[in-house]
């Protein structure tokens with residue numbers, strides 16, 4: 001199977017760019033180092049891509065197989081093994097939270113969609129915590145999750161946010177299914193499905209209905225001095241933060257405000273606001289647990305084998321409509337899907 005050179009961090013470069021300009025060296029220096037590290041990792045990923053997928057490991061089990069490593073603020077992966085699946089809780093809460101976040105994502109995919117881990121073959125889930133010196137990001141490197149400690153009082157401990165772990169592991173699900181190319185609209189779709197299922201991981205764990213959910217990605221990640229609630233909002237793209245240090249959330253809600261840029265792989269973390277909001281509209285129109293109808297439509301679209309790696313928003317929208325019809329017939333679901341895409345400016349002919 002073809003492997004794309006995807007390197008998917010949770011904190012987009014436009015936020016780190018702003019932080020790198022901060023007058024506070026305790027913020028600007030780690031932000032600059034994080035940007036440099038991300039650029040280096042992105043290049044390494046490109047070189048190593050094509051070496052093939054991580055091999056499926058054994059018979060799929062209904063229990064996750066999690067291992068947590070500690071990089072001890074160094075840049076070497078995976079670091080020292082500090083926690084195995086059957087170990088008692090660690091003293092380090094970051095280890096326990098990473099373990100729990102991997103478990104919440106595994107449970108969600110298994111119970112909501114019958115998927116056994118991210119490759120559906122029971123892939124063991126590995127995560128490294130305390131990566132780098134004030135590394136202000138989180139990523140899935142094609143084989144494992146890597147979590148930094150954050151940047152000072154601006155970006156806090158990433159293990160605190162279950163939807164961030166759900167987001168990153170969903171990049172693994174996408175990698176082993178539609179393998180959406182990480183550039184332009186297909187890249188924004190790659191980011192969007194990671195946000196959608198990241199949010200659903202949290203909603204499922206909390207038993208929330210669509211109207212109870214916060215629909216935020218990275219809630220609680222910002223320090224108290226930051227004016228913002230999260231990195232992104234599916235409910236109201238463009239409103240997650242507006243802060244002198246971070247700038248303003250640049251996400252559009254509709255195609256009218258689509259952002260053309262060469263940065264961030266063609267704005268993959270920006271234009272994802274459009275398909276994100278389409279999903280939110282479908283889920284809120286249908287009500288109840290978002291993973292049961294809206295989520296099922298999106299999941300079947302992503303994993304069904306018909307979504308092209310270079311799909312654009314219109315291709316994805318058409319396929320969600322076809323999937324809604326085949327799963328639920330001519331009911332509320334297809335009407336919600338058609339209306340949502342039309343509202344975000346991607347009408348389905």
Ligand SMILES: [Zn+2]
Pocket residue numbers: 008009010167168171191194
């Ligand atoms: Zn991502």
